[in-house]
Amino acid sequence: MCGITGFVCAKHELEEAKKTLKAMADLIAHRGPDGEGFYVDEQAALGHRRLSIIDLEGGSQPMFNEDKNLVTVFNGEIYNFMELRAQLQAAGHTFASDHSDTEVLLHGYEEWGEGMLEKLRGMFAFAIWDEADQSLFCARDPFGIKPFYYYTNAEGELLFGSEIKSFLPHPGFVKELNEERLELYLTYQYSPGEDTFFKGVKKLLPAHWLRWKAG
Numbered sequence: 001m002c003g004i005t006g007f008v009c010a011k012h013e014l015e016e017a018k019k020t021l022k023a024m025a026d027l028i029a030h031r032g033p034d035g036e037g038f039y040v041d042e043q044a045a046l047g048h049r050r051l052s053i054i055d056l057e058g059g060s061q062p063m064f065n066e067d068k069n070l071v072t073v074f075n076g077e078i079y080n081f082m083e084l085r086a087q088l089q090a091a092g093h094t095f096a097s098d099h100s101d102t103e104v105l106l107h108g109y110e111e112w113g114e115g116m117l118e119k120l121r122g123m124f125a126f127a128i129w130d131e132a133d134q135s136l137f138c139a140r141d142p143f144g145i146k147p148f149y150y151y152t153n154a155e156g157e158l159l160f161g162s163e164i165k166s167f168l169p170h171p172g173f174v175k176e177l178n179e180e181r182l183e184l185y186l187t188y189q190y191s192p193g194e195d196t197f198f199k200g201v202k203k204l205l206p207a208h209w210l211r212w213k214a215g
Contacts, residue, residue, distance in 0.1 A: 002031055002032045002048065002049060002050050002061075002076075002162075003025070003028035003030075003031030003048070003049035003075060003162045003166075004048055004073040004075050004125065004160070004161065005021070005024045005028060005073075005160065005161035005166040006044065006046040006127060006160055007021075007024075007044075007045050007159045007160070007172075008129070009043060009156065009172075010156060011043060012043070012045070014040060014042065017045045018040050020169055020170055020171070021038055021040060021045040021046075022038065022047070024047060024166045024167070024168075024170060025047035025048070025049055025166070027163075027165050027168065028049055028161065028163050028165065029049055031075075031162060031163070032048070032050040033049075034050050035050040035060065036048065036050065037061050037062050038062070039071050039129070041131065043134060044129040044131075046071060046072075047062075047073065048061040048062055048073040061073050061102060063102050063103060063106065064106070065106040065107065066094060066096075068131075069130065069131045069132045070106050070109065070110065070128055070129070071129050071131070072105050072106055072126055072127065072128045072129070073127055074124065074125075074126040075124065075126065075146050076123045076124030076141065076145070077101060077122050078101040078120055078121070078122040078124060079121045079122045080121040081101035081104045084108060084119060085103075085107075088104065088107045088111055091111055093107040093110070093111065095107070101122075106128070108120075109137065114137065114139075114209055114211075117139055120141075122141060123141045123143070123145035124140070124146055125138075125139070125140050125146035125147060125162065125204070126138065126139060127160055134213065134214070135211055135212060135213035136160075136212040136213075137209065137210075137211050138150070138160060138204060138210050138212075139208070139209035139210075140206055140207070140208055141206065142207040143206055143207075144207075146162075147162050147163065148160065148161075148162065148203070148204040149161055149163070149164050149201055149204070150201070150202055150210065151167055151201045151202070153172045153173070153174070153200070155172060155215075156214075156215025157215075158212045159172070159173060164196065164198055164201055174199075174200070176199040176200070177197065177198070178195060178196065178197050178199040178201075180195070181197050185197075
C-alpha cells in the first residue's frame with residue numbers, strides 16, 4: 001500500500017503549506033516506507049508516501065504530465081494500464097516512464113476527463129490537481145478497496161487523505177467527535193455510509209468521484 005494526503009484552498013503561504021504537508025505525510029509514513037514526495041503551489045499541496053511495487057525507478061510521486069499542468073498522487077494498482085497506455089499512445093500521448101500505472105491516470109484524464117474512470121480496472125484512490133483549471137479531481141475504485149477521506153471547512157479548504165490521522169497537523173482541521181455515529185456503530189459494528197466518527201470528515205464512497213474548485 002501507499003499513502004496520499006493533501007489540501008487545496010483559495011491561497012496559502014508556500015513555506016507554511018510545505019511544513020504542514022510534510023507533517024501530514026509523516027503521520028502516514030507506515031503506509032509507504034520506501035520514499036516520500038511533495039508538490040506545493042499557491043493553492044494546492046499534494047503529498048505521497050511510497051511503497052515501491054512496479055517501476056521502481058520511474059514511479060516516484062507526485063507525478064506530472066508533459067507540460068506539468070497536471071500532477072497526481074495515487075494509491076493502488078491499475079490492472080489494465082498497459083492496454084490503456086497503448087490506447088493513449090495511439091492518440092498521441094507521450095509517456096516519460098516505461099512501466100508506471102500512475103502515468104496512465106494523468107494522460108487518461110487529459111484524454112477522457114472523468115470518463116477515464118469507466119476504463120480503469122483496479123483498486124485505487126487518487127487525486128489530480130489541474131493547475132490550469134485550478135481544480136482537484138479525486139476518485140475511488142468501485143469496490144472501495146483503497147481508502148479515501150476528505151474534509152471541508154468554513155474557509156472552503158478541502159483536505160484529503162488515505163487516513164484521517166493525516167488531517168491532524170492541518171490548522172484548518174477541527175477535531176470533533178461525531179456522536180451521531182455511535183448508535184450506528186453499536187448496531188452494525190462499523191460506521192455505514194459516508195460519515196465518520198470525526199465530525200465533517202467523510203468517506204468518498206466506492207465508485208464515486210469529487211471535484212473541488214474555488215472552494
